[in-house]
Amino acid sequence: MCGRYYLIGTEPELRAQFDLDAFGFEWQPRYNIAPQQPVPIIIAHRGKRAIGLVRWGLVPAWAESEEVGMKTINARAETIATKPAYRDAFRLRRCIVPASGFYEWRKETGGGRTPHAVQPAGGGALAFAGLWEKWRAPDGRAVTTCTIVTTEAAPEIRHIHDRMPVILDRAGQRLWLDPDAELDSLTPLLRPPADARLQAYVVSRLVNSVRNDSPDCLLPAADEYVPDLFGE
Numbered sequence: 001m002c003g004r005y006y007l008i009g010t011e012p013e014l015r016a017q018f019d020l021d022a023f024g025f026e027w028q029p030r031y032n033i034a035p036q037q038p039v040p041i042i043i044a045h046r047g048k049r050a051i052g053l054v055r056w057g058l059v060p061a062w063a064e065s066e067e068v069g070m071k072t073i074n075a076r077a078e079t080i081a082t083k084p085a086y087r088d089a090f091r092l093r094r095c096i097v098p099a100s101g102f103y104e105w106r107k108e109t110g111g112g113r114t115p116h117a118v119q120p121a122g123g124g125a126l127a128f129a130g131l132w133e134k135w136r137a138p139d140g141r142a143v144t145t146c147t148i149v150t151t152e153a154a155p156e157i158r159h160i161h162d163r164m165p166v167i168l169d170r171a172g173q174r175l176w177l178d179p180d181a182e183l184d185s186l187t188p189l190l191r192p193p194a195d196a197r198l199q200a201y202v203v204s205r206l207v208n209s210v211r212n213d214s215p216d217c218l219l220p221a222a223d224e225y226v227p228d229l230f231g232e
Contacts, residue, residue: 121197
């Protein structure tokens with residue numbers, strides 16, 4: 001699954017990396033993005049790409065309560081075409097969730113979990129396949145939400161976790177955002193890439209708390225500050 005990620009590119013970098021035509025908000029780099037928080041997504045509208053903020057945790061239009069979004073931060077690629085929570089969005093409301101990398105926790109044999117940061121080996125940005133929905137609350141509020149599509153983990157990170165976000169290359173991004181794309185043509189995009197070129201390393205346990213959102217979350221574990229208990 002993908003329950004935490006980061007996006008540290010600047011607005012000019014995001015515009016260039018994702019061919020954005022419109023930027024609908026003021027962006028600040030984020031180092032520990034968590035479910036139920038506002039997250040940027042990219043959609044295509046009339047041949048142009050726009051980026052805006054929505055809440056992470058998809059709430060289908062037919063849901064009785066927005067609390068559904070607590071359980072729908074990820075959508076399994078294997079069932080998005082058939083599962084009621086996702087099938088309409090898969091058909092009509094696909095998006096890209098831009099990221100610089102994501103966090104995954106490896107379960108240790110003796111208990112506990114070790115946080116890892118996963119990122120492109122050569123740097124740059126990742127484009128996660130996503131879905132979005134708009135839900136109308138009983139009080140009239142319009143709530144726009146999203147989910148990140150996941151698939152089997154690529155071989156180089158399978159020792160950490162067995163799932164990962166679907167990552168789209170530039171051609172895949174164009175197809176995923178194309179409103180006229182045949183759904184069958186999207187299926188090949190939903191598999192783990194043959195050569196993901198990802199790298200992972202153990203990071204500071206600061207990332208365990210959603211209250212922490214600073215560059216320190218990405219520090220290699222060996223570089224964490226350890227106080228000198230016997231010093232001044």
